[in-house]
Amino acid sequence: MSRYTSATPADRAEMLATIGVDSVAELFAQIPQSLRLDRPLSLPAGMSEAEVYERLAALAARNVDCEEQVCFLGAGMYDHYVPAIVDAITQRSEFLTPYTPYQPEISQGGLQAMFEFQTAMSELTALPVSNAGLYEGPSSVASAAYLAIGAGKGRRRFVVSRGVHPHSRETLATYSVGFDAEIEEVDLRDGLTDAATLAAAVDDETAAVFLQSPNFLGAIEDVEALGAAAKEHGALLVVAVDPMTLGVLEPPGEQGADIALGEGQPLGNRLDFGGPSFGFFCGTEELIRKMPGRIAGETDDVDGRRGFVLALQTREQHIRREKATHNICTAQALNALAATIHLAWLGREGFRELGELLVRRTAYARERLAAVAGVELLHEAPVAREFALRLAAPVDRVLERCAERGIAAGYPLGREYPEYENGLLVAITERRTREQIDALAEALGAAVAAEAVTA
Amino acid sequence: MILSDANCPDELLYHDQHDWARLEGDEHAVFGITWYAQDSLGEVVFYDPPEVGAEIHKDASYAEVESVKAVSDVIAPLSGEIVEVNDELADSPEKINEDPYGEGWLVKVKLTAAAEADALLGAEEYRKLLENE
Numbered sequence: 403m404s405r406y407t408s409a410t411p412a413d414r415a416e417m418l419a420t421i422g423v424d425s426v427a428e429l430f431a432q433i434p435q436s437l438r439l440d441r442p443l444s445l446p447a448g449m450s451e452a453e454v455y456e457r458l459a460a461l462a463a464r465n466v467d468c469e470e471q472v473c474f475l476g477a478g479m480y481d482h483y484v485p486a487i488v489d490a491i492t493q494r495s496e497f498l499t500p501y502t503p504y505q506p507e508i509s510q511g512g513l514q515a516m517f518e519f520q521t522a523m524s525e526l527t528a529l530p531v532s533n534a535g536l537y538e539g540p541s542s543v544a545s546a547a548y549l550a551i552g553a554g555k556g557r558r559r560f561v562v563s564r565g566v567h568p569h570s571r572e573t574l575a576t577y578s579v580g581f582d583a584e585i586e587e588v589d590l591r592d593g594l595t596d597a598a599t600l601a602a603a604v605d606d607e608t609a610a611v612f613l614q615s616p617n618f619l620g621a622i623e624d625v626e627a628l629g630a631a632a633k634e635h636g637a638l639l640v641v642a643v644d645p646m647t648l649g650v651l652e653p654p655g656e657q658g659a660d661i662a663l664g665e666g667q668p669l670g671n672r673l674d675f676g677g678p679s680f681g682f683f684c685g686t687e688e689l690i691r692k693m694p695g696r697i698a699g700e701t702d703d704v705d706g707r708r709g710f711v712l713a714l715q716t717r718e719q720h721i722r723r724e725k726a727t728h729n730i731c732t733a734q735a736l737n738a739l740a741a742t743i744h745l746a747w748l749g750r751e752g753f754r755e756l757g758e759l760l761v762r763r764t765a766y767a768r769e770r771l772a773a774v775a776g777v778e779l780l781h782e783a784p785v786a787r788e789f790a791l792r793l794a795a796p797v798d799r800v801l802e803r804c805a806e807r808g809i810a811a812g813y814p815l816g817r818e819y820p821e822y823e824n825g826l827l828v829a830i831t832e833r834r835t836r837e838q839i840d841a842l843a844e845a846l847g848a849a850v851a852a853e854a855v856t857a
Numbered sequence: 858m859i860l861s862d863a864n865c866p867d868e869l870l871y872h873d874q875h876d877w878a879r880l881e882g883d884e885h886a887v888f889g890i891t892w893y894a895q896d897s898l899g900e901v902v903f904y905d906p907p908e909v910g911a912e913i914h915k916d917a918s919y920a921e922v923e924s925v926k927a928v929s930d931v932i933a934p935l936s937g938e939i940v941e942v943n944d945e946l947a948d949s950p951e952k953i954n955e956d957p958y959g960e961g962w963l964v965k966v967k968l969t970a971a972a973e974a975d976a977l978l979g980a981e982e983y984r985k986l987l988e989n990e
Contacts, residue, residue, distance in 0.1 A: 691923070721926075722927070
């Protein structure tokens, strides 16, 4: 019998006989009548395998991916080109395991890959310690909050910029219920975190200040200036970053961040309908024992040869139990490996050049689109690879019209930010050509003109 | 364990969670972990001290000691306020192994309920406890 098939009537009769009751009803006799459902669950009738196949195939056919539409969607996940070498290496069976390499004697390849990933992230963020990856961006933010509570000796307050990704803020809010912590959000002004409001919000009870740069509207924050309030009150400065911009932007470790983290998808991971991806998490030396997740370390074996092991495991749940720094069981090692390969493929120069290309092309797109009638910039702050527009027409209808032309024009900001009801967030990757940007400008102009609210 | 190795100086008071206290006058005491505790933990690699000024309570955790095997809470034998922590241990936590009653001391405390000391064990009683471990 397959493991998915429940017991046969004969099995049941045998089990009932063994425990000495006549029927299932008798077995459940002690459950009060008031708690019983006494009718079948209201579920649709079952389907045959062939019918299920047809149904799922029809549902899958409704998906649209970035090979069919020209994708200007971003908002945290980006349509970068993933070179074939990423697949060639990540699909090797040696790497295709969800299990943690506890035993260094049989896991040198996996551990070395983790170590190289950590080295790369540490260099990109300019922070000395990196873990081997977390689930994704938002839970990395929440993990930083947990760390901050542990490091903050009783502080239970977080000050969070509204420029931090809405999913990260939601996840932080969810975790904070368990932490018994309070969150204060700081509004944006002209696309950037309002420095005066932030400084006023941080006090001696604040465990951590959370920023994102570029923020959700694409704007590059002055992390160092904003972070001064955190330093003044002894709160940790946590900065979420888009790893793809770190070839051209000042790394958070040089801007005073205690923790730099983020969504790792842009590195080597395709959009894949939303996942899986991975998060990264880097910090200062002082926080090393409070870091969540696995850390691979370099060492020498008994013969003096270079080798790798999991380091500082006493922080982890299989040793430290309820006082562990994190409950992660499986690092997103394969996704992190994809990032490592992508970075190695780009190389130090290539990574910087890609960043420069993004900045140039984004500048072109921003200027081109802002010149379209009925379209204006939502903010004029400096950006790297994404920017926000305001449309003189309902965004959802404009998006539908663009989709008809095979263009996913961007992310409707009103979905998460009521204050930007007509806002559209447009992301640029190296896959977006000048011709595609021009086509977007034309499509957007036509759509806004057709849907414009006539006053 | 060979009990004869488990030295417990006569002048100290002991908590059954393998912590010691050395009274200094009526108001102050120094705390640490016993020889038996450090031997059970193995090589200590990190000591996470409380902050000076922190209030600590008898029978509750006030610090953490990390060995190559585990992270363990350190239990306060008496209540009080931390007046000094052993900063030397930041760079050389191995002193907790090498000299648990001397250079491996953990904190100095201003006692808030000195009478609690009556409930602690003497060296002889603590040795008996170890025999039954």
